[in-house]
Amino acid sequence: MTGPTVNGMPIFHLLLASGVLATGMECSKVLRLFAALKIPNVKQRELSNIFKYYAIPTVYNVWQKEQLSRLNEIDGKSVVVASDMRVDSPGHSGLFGSGSTMDMDRNTILDTQSTEVKNSNAMELESLKRQMKYLEDNNVCVTKLVTDRHIQVSAYMANEKPDVEHSYNVWHLAKGEKKKLTKLVKKRKFKSIKPWIGSIINHIYWIGDSSTTDDEREEKWRSLLNHIVDIHKHDGNTLFVECLHGTLEREWLKQGSAAYKKLTEMLTRPRLITAIRKLSNYHQTSGLEAKHAVDNQLASKNTYHSYQ
Numbered sequence: 001m002t003g004p005t006v007n008g009m010p011i012f013h014l015l016l017a018s019g020v021l022a023t024g025m026e027c028s029k030v031l032r033l034f035a036a037l038k039i040p041n042v043k044q045r046e047l048s049n050i051f052k053y054y055a056i057p058t059v060y061n062v063w064q065k066e067q068l069s070r071l072n073e074i075d076g077k078s079v080v081v082a083s084d085m086r087v088d089s090p091g092h093s094g095l096f097g098s099g100s101t102m103d104m105d106r107n108t109i110l111d112t113q114s115t116e117v118k119n120s121n122a123m124e125l126e127s128l129k130r131q132m133k134y135l136e137d138n139n140v141c142v143t144k145l146v147t148d149r150h151i152q153v154s155a156y157m158a159n160e161k162p163d164v165e166h167s168y169n170v171w172h173l174a175k176g177e178k179k180k181l182t183k184l185v186k187k188r189k190f191k192s193i194k195p196w197i198g199s200i201i202n203h204i205y206w207i208g209d210s211s212t213t214d215d216e217r218e219e220k221w222r223s224l225l226n227h228i229v230d231i232h233k234h235d236g237n238t239l240f241v242e243c244l245h246g247t248l249e250r251e252w253l254k255q256g257s258a259a260y261k262k263l264t265e266m267l268t269r270p271r272l273i274t275a276i277r278k279l280s281n282y283h284q285t286s287g288l289e290a291k292h293a294v295d296n297q298l299a300s301k302n303t304y305h306s307y308q
């Protein structure tokens, strides 16, 4: 390919490498396309070198400047951060993960730490430790952390970081429960639960956003089991004693029915109750999901570009 050059390198080659990175394409496929069209082009090896010496360092450089300015903005301030992990197995024996931290008030990504380990359990905690350390080293004061439910992470936060309030990402919890309920209602005897799935999931988000204490969250959650059988005053509750809605026309479940028993059993699992009590009251963590979606698009499983 001819055309203008810079220091002896065709500018087109540089543009091609940047274009491949910016669109998340696989270089081997791009080169195969050129070959199929019989368009003379850069060799794979040369393209790899352009990635290594120009394109990837440039991405790092730009990100480092941007990251520094984001961290300067919150220097010494208290922030609420959400952390989430994206795991891939790029073809070799280990797993590759990137854990990102997001400033929830400003809706900006503060940091991404890459981790390579043998199993995903160890990875969540290792990545989180690195993310927390990075923020501490940069004088960011984390007052609250929102993560997915993860036993090792919960234990670590309780033991090692007792001053940081730890809560669970409401989006992640809602998604998990929706999946379980959707599976359950496929059984004929539980199909009367189906019209309630949407309300149950909305209830999870509403609890997250409208509550201030663990007890309030638990009372609101348990009130759902009354509401579903057309009881809207909640005896025994002290913080949430009555539903807030007006008159409703719905297909209420029947107390004592198999469906109601099953639903009660599901919604009062001790592990779920613990999680509901620790539900985050922010649901902007979907910003992190959005980042992972973009990452998946731009850095899909087989297109890791190594740097160094």
Ligand SMILES: [Zn+2]
Pocket (backbone or CB within 6 Å): 227, 231, 232, 243, 244, 245
């Ligand atoms: Zn009600």
